Amino acid sequence: MANKTRVCARVNGEQVEFLCEPYQSLLECLRDILGLTGTKDGCNDGNCGACSVLLDGQLVNSCLVLGVEIEGREVTTVEGLADWRGLHPIQLAVVEEDAVQCGYCTPGILIAAKALLDREPNPSERRIRTWMAGNLCRCTGYDKIVRAIMRAARSCAQYDPPLYNGRNKARR
Amino acid sequence: MRPFEYQAPTSIGEAVALLADTGERARPLAGGTDLLVQLRRGLLEVDLVVDVKKIPELNRISFHPVEGLTVGAAVACAVLCEHPDVRAAYPALIDAASIIGGPAIQGRATIGGNLCNAAPSGDAIPAMIVVGATCTVAGPGGTRAVPVETFCTAPGRTVLGEDEMLVSIRFPAPMPNSGARYLRFIPRGEMDIAVAGAGAWVLLSDDHAQITDARIALAAVAPTPLLADAAGASLIGKAPTEDAFAEAAKLAREAARPIGDVRGTEAQRRHLVGVLVKRALRGAVRRATGDLATPSGRSTEPVQGGRNHG
Numbered sequence A: 001m002a003n004k005t006r007v008c009a010r011v012n013g014e015q016v017e018f019l020c021e022p023y024q025s026l027l028e029c030l031r032d033i034l035g036l037t038g039t040k041d042g043c044n045d046g047n048c049g050a051c052s053v054l055l056d057g058q059l060v061n062s063c064l065v066l067g068v069e070i071e072g073r074e075v076t077t078v079e080g081l082a083d084w085r086g087l088h089p090i091q092l093a094v095v096e097e098d099a100v101q102c103g104y105c106t107p108g109i110l111i112a113a114k115a116l117l118d119r120e121p122n123p124s125e126r127r128i129r130t131w132m133a134g135n136l137c138r139c140t141g142y143d144k145i146v147r148a149i150m151r152a153a154r155s156c157a158q159y160d161p162p163l164y165n166g167r168n169k170a171r172r
Numbered sequence B: 001m002r003p004f005e006y007q008a009p010t011s012i013g014e015a016v017a018l019l020a021d022t023g024e025r026a027r028p029l030a031g032g033t034d035l036l037v038q039l040r041r042g043l044l045e046v047d048l049v050v051d052v053k054k055i056p057e058l059n060r061i062s063f064h065p066v067e068g069l070t071v072g073a074a075v076a077c078a079v080l081c082e083h084p085d086v087r088a089a090y091p092a093l094i095d096a097a098s099i100i101g102g103p104a105i106q107g108r109a110t111i112g113g114n115l116c117n118a119a120p121s122g123d124a125i126p127a128m129i130v131v132g133a134t135c136t137v138a139g140p141g142g143t144r145a146v147p148v149e150t151f152c153t154a155p156g157r158t159v160l161g162e163d164e165m166l167v168s169i170r171f172p173a174p175m176p177n178s179g180a181r182y183l184r185f186i187p188r189g190e191m192d193i194a195v196a197g198a199g200a201w202v203l204l205s206d207d208h209a210q211i212t213d214a215r216i217a218l219a220a221v222a223p224t225p226l227l228a229d230a231a232g233a234s235l236i237g238k239a240p241t242e243d244a245f246a247e248a249a250k251l252a253r254e255a256a257r258p259i260g261d262v263r264g265t266e267a268q269r270r271h272l273v274g275v276l277v278k279r280a281l282r283g284a285v286r287r288a289t290g291d292l293a294t295p296s297g298r299s300t301e302p303v304q305g306g307r308n309h310g
Helices: A026-033 A089-096 A106-119 A125-134 A143-158 B012-025 B035-041 B077-081 B084-089 B091-097 B111-117 B124-130 B229-233 B242-255 B266-288
Strands: A005-011 A014-020 A052-055 A058-061 A074-076 B005-007 B026-029 B048-051 B061-064 B068-072 B134-139 B142-147 B152-154 B165-171 B178-185 B196-204 B211-219
Touching: A014 A026, A026 A052, A052 A106, A058 A106, A089 A106, A089 A143, A106 A125, A106 A143, A125 A143, B012 B026, B012 B048, B012 B134, B012 B165, B026 B035, B061 B084, B068 B084, B068 B111, B077 B084, B077 B091, B084 B091, B091 B111, B091 B124, B091 B178, B091 B196, B091 B266, B111 B124, B111 B165, B124 B178, B124 B196, B124 B211, B178 B266, B196 B266, B211 B229, B211 B242, B211 B266, B229 B242, B242 B266
Parallel strands: A005 A074, B005 B048, B026 B048
Antiparallel strands: A005 A014, A052 A058, A052 A074, B061 B068, B068 B165, B134 B142, B134 B165, B178 B196, B196 B211
């Protein structure tokens, strides 16, 4: 019935262009059209947070956004965290604190944690727990995740962008 | 999801024309946190989704100390909660907008959508009712104003015609010596639907010795969010004391028409109304006297009934 719509957007810093049905979610577009399968499909209902992405810097559930809605906008997924220098400090902290078991919630956890630390570089433990309320993890019991975010806050604060070709590259 | 068409008009006139052409098989899309869930579950079938987020009037927050506040129907809760004028002048709105879902939901969900979804448990609705908010509704013949307390007519139903849409919500300027508070009870810390909720607004005399005016509204204890007229009126002319709050709480319990369901029994809901009304009144009086801050917003410190601010 519906005609496919052409969508132009920036995803993880790269200009992308794709065709999607108007009723396809951003989650489906990321996974099935753009091949970015890091973002996970958990409940497809806005409850679990596995599909968390940043839309123009704002934390959203990609299952509750239509793909056509990102026209002209910027999306960051878990694939956009690491760069040529290696893992993002939040990813390193999750590894160091063993904050992963099955790993299904982890991409959403990483993105939600980035959204928090981008706004508040030094959140309290309580603030972290409340902020992460929309990201369910059925394995870890959350303690390791919370410790990882606290560790990430410390390492983000001490993180010096490395020199590259004699120029400071801005950290993502 | 069942297929539908998508349009993103840039003016109210275009949006209303699209809704009028398609009738009941069209729905406006703001944050989508209710609409997309309903469409995916098959609770609702539409041929056309009209994204209203590109219409300037629906995205605007404007505040004037005399004229008051206007919040566009598509303003996300996260944006509202970070707005300094809203935080300073309408803390009860922040009480409610900061507990609707977690941060990812708040990045999309809107108080306009909370109202149009017309859930009995919509947290933002009692907070809007008590401060005397009015909806601006656009249709083919122009706009009309609807008080928030008469907007919802049944669970999931509103006064909106098929060819009408909510444009914005207007809040009167806060009066000196007035204050408002919204609280709800949920068994978890966050990310849950109210078992019961209560909003209160009070206007005190200049010396703070007497309540000059008051409004109380309830969530999740009737088919729609409910203005408890008699409970509010009982406070007028009284000192802001525990006895006065207890009498208002008793009248609010009587006004409640709760059902028992998976979230709570009828008796528990009625009991909660009493507890929450008293707490909301204490909070409103503390706000009126400058003694209770706005919550830090964006789903931060919980402000639910069972926790702090006794």
